[in-house]
Amino acid sequence: MTYHEPSGLPLLIANLVVDYGAHRVLNGLDLSIRPGEIYALLGGNGAGKSTTLAAIMGFVPPASGEVRVCGVAPGSAPVQARRAIAYLPENVALYEHLTARENIQYFLGISSERRTNAEIEAAFNAAGLQEDAFNRRVAGFSKGMRQKVAIALALLRHVPLVLLDEPTSGLDPRATQDFNRLLGGLRERGSAVLMVTHDLLSAADTADRIGFLDAGRIVQESVAEGPDRYDVRALHRHFARPVAA
């Protein structure tokens, strides 16, 4: 993979258009993320956030425009692009018949990445999964526990691009704080993070940039500045009443 090319940004989206049948969901989306950068994507329900992620992963073909993951077009080389991505879905799907540890081992085995048991446990701890759950079948897990297993998996995949779809939606406030710390770790590792969220405060705490998606494109973007980083009140006003395109 060509990570070091100029065009080899972890994520590059230019003028992306995506249609679901006659319904245009993304309409000229531009979005690039540098290594080690955390980008929070906000927007109302149905704005096209999950669709953006699906297009990045090659599950939705672009009608026009460009998507590149480390220089690779996921539409034409999905397998290659996906190897560079870790993904935390909005609704985490795990193998119910396997334990938390077995799930991780299986998925890592599929991606041919070797991690020691200690590394896996460290990831569980970092994700905040209680220890007595490591070797339990996930069939009995709560939404938040599943979320933590999937977060651990994303952490264990050492990849240039991490996609998070509402990562804190099932987490309690403490776990949310833990998670925000994890993002810092990903930044240090040099991974680019694209995080879809409705949690404005978390975004303001962690993101280097915050973009608002409306009517299929980024209508406003704020960059963290100074010790206060963002004018959260202004962000909130914007978030609550997004402009119509």
Next chain:
Amino acid sequence: MSALTLIARDELWLMRRSRVSVIAAALLIVLVVIAGITSVAHQSNVADTRARLQAQVDEEFDNQPSRHPHRMVHFGHFIFRPLPPLAAFDPGIDAFTGNAMFLEGHRQNSANFGDVRQSSILVRFGQLTPAFVLQTLAPLLIIFLGYGAVARERGAGTLRQLFMQGVSAGTLIAGKLLALATVAALIAIPAMSVLIFVAAQPGAAAGPIALTAAGYLTYLALWSIIVVLVSASVARPRNALLALLGLWSVTVILLPRIAPDLAATAVPQPTRLETDLTLQRELRAMGDSHNPDDPVFAAFKQRVLRQYGVRRVEDLPVNYKGLLAVEGERMTSELFDRYASEGFARQARQSATMDAIGTLSPAVAMRRLSMAAAGTDLAGHARFLDQAEAYRYDLVQRLNRLQADAVSFEDDAAKSSDTAAEQRSRIDPHHWHAMPDFHFAPPEPGDLVRRASPAAVMLLLWLLVPALLLAPAARRLEGVRS
């Protein structure tokens, strides 16, 4: 471990964890084993019985006292069809066609005493043979174990997470296929053991057995591919199950059952009664050897007299009645042969229709391959009938010749009124010993393979279709939204 083997292993592990799957698979394997054992036992039983009965009737024939040769023509002879070794695997139509024949002068009898006519109604539901279990039940098990292979992951959302680990849909499908093929192999092991046992029997030939083994392995592989293909092509496991069960009922249950009916409609075969009636009519038209004014036999008489250069039949050096019997048998047999070959031609056309229907169902192709290689199909039966008729004709004509050569015309003519003449017209029993016994000549192995190969080609084509559809299915799967 590679992603492929990891996926296959997990799929197998999941099957093993499901009690229903394990019981179903174990049940089927046990069924194959039981079918193999009972079928082999039944076959050797039948073979023993037929050999014993054949020896018994041969001896009875040989032990007849001094008789007039024509009495022996009507005493007749029984022959039995020995079963080919592969009948232990696939008895084919043997249970239905009958396997014993009564041979006598002036007529061609059909084979009698098929198991179905003799035993309880249970046999009609289909014998438990390895062929039946593999053709009919094994696909059902493969469907039940495999329908969810891909569709289940798609429904649960784990498919997307799998793809996000950078696995290709091709690898995923190959892994699932490997798991299902492993189950298919487990079913195949007892079946192949039966074939190996059969191969060790006297008279067994490697070619047809190898073709049978290859055919069933192809058939099981074919179903594994179909199941994974459907599972990868539909959105929900339930839909995959319904589609596969529909496919199974039509191709495995319905088409093989209606194929013979369709063939019979396409090429109507007159009933036995109709055939007998027209045959009798033609026989009567042929002439009457007992009527001195009959033109056909009057001409024959003139020909014989001329040939021997005498004026009266009494002056012939041979018994004219014997010559008459030889000629009569020749004429009636010619007529019978014509009817028989017309019948076989119709059956061959019906078989061709069945072949055409076989293109619609791999199960029909598999059945035809299996029976043809075993020699238990219609062609195998026809071979028995052919040899039986040749033997009957030879036996009857030998007896007729004996009448011509060993019984004097005077005695023959006077035997009903003169007891001394009647005594003299009886000939010594050593003549019965001299008659050849019936020995069925089994088909050449190469011949069986040749007969089975059209169905084998059809099966391979069937394998090709879903195999070629796998690649586009994988491409579609790789881009699925959920």
